[in-house]
Amino acid sequence: xxxxxxxxxxxxxxxxxxxxxxxxxxxxxxxxxxxxxxxxxxxxxxxxxxxxxxxxxxxxxxxxxxxxxxxxxxxxxxxxxxxxxxxxxxxxxxxxxxxxxxxxxxxxxxxxxxxxxxxxxxxxxxxxxxxxxxxxxxxxxxxxxxxxxxxxxxxxxxxxxxxxxxxxxxx
Numbered sequence: 001x002x003x004x005x006x007x008x009x010x011x012x013x014x015x016x017x018x019x020x021x022x023x024x025x026x027x028x029x030x031x032x033x034x035x036x037x038x039x040x041x042x043x044x045x046x047x048x049x050x051x052x053x054x055x056x057x058x059x060x061x062x063x064x065x066x067x068x069x070x071x072x073x074x075x076x077x078x079x080x081x082x083x084x085x086x087x088x089x090x091x092x093x094x095x096x097x098x099x100x101x102x103x104x105x106x107x108x109x110x111x112x113x114x115x116x117x118x119x120x121x122x123x124x125x126x127x128x129x130x131x132x133x134x135x136x137x138x139x140x141x142x143x144x145x146x147x148x149x150x151x152x153x154x155x156x157x158x159x160x161x162x163x164x165x166x167x168x169x170x171x
Contacts, residue, residue: 027105027115027117029092029105029115031094032092032093032094032103032104032105033092033094033156034063034064034065034066034092034093034094034095034102034156035063035064035090035091035092035093035155035156036061036062036063036064036090036091036092036093036102036104036120037061037062037064037085037088037089037090037091037155038059038060038061038082038083038084038085038091039059039060039061039062039084039085039129039131039136040059040060040061040084040136041057041058041059041082041083041084042057042058042059043055043056043057043058043059043076043081043082044056044057045081052079052080052081054077054078054079055076055077055078055079055080055081055082056075056076056077056078057075057076057082058073058074058075058076059073059074059082059084060072060073060074060129060136061074061085061120061129062128062129063093063102063122063124064090064154064155064156065156066156067145067154067156068141068145069128069141069144069145069148070124070125070126070127070128070141071124071125071127071128071129071138072102072122072123072124072125073122073123073125074102074120074121074122074123075120075121076118076119076120076121077119078106078116078117078118078119079116079118080106080116080118082106082118083106087161088153088155088160088161088162089160090155090160091104091105091106092104092105092115093105096119099122099124100121100122101119101120101121101122102119102120102122103117103118103119103120104117104118104120105117105118106118125138126138126140126141127139127140127141127144128140128141128144130144151163151164
């Protein structure tokens with residue numbers, strides 16, 4: 001009886017040790033070829049025993065996929081809060097279901113190279129979003145792509161800041 005209890009406990013401990021990398025968010029950024037820029041986000045945190053249980057919300061963002069900018073509206077339910085992009089900052093992304101579900105990687109604060117995944121349910125638009133003053137507007141993707149080329153901005157290729165200091169998205 002004691003022997004079977006010992007083997008049972010050691011088997012459970014072994015499974016937990018083997019699954020630790022998966023639980024720690026061991027995601028490879030190279031598996032997320034696209035980039036997402038989050039413009040708007042409203043969310044609500046749900047707590048259990050004074051700890052975040054999950055966060056849900058909605059917003060608007062741009063997807064940079066194979067050199068093409070596309071706007072999309074989204075909703076989500078994740079284990080962590082989703083932050084709006086600062087400046088031209090983007091998050092790594094990949095399709096879970098093309099045109100319907102995107103998974104993005106969110107950095108874990110205080111742990112360089114560690115990420116949490118978050119699934120976004122999306123409604124892809126014809127154009128791309130941009131901010132004019134304080135208002136968020138939709139612009140034709142071709143006009144936004146032209147601006148990207150003129151200012152050598154392509155977050156998929158590591159070109160994360162427009163070349164000119166006074167670079168403004170198309171108007």
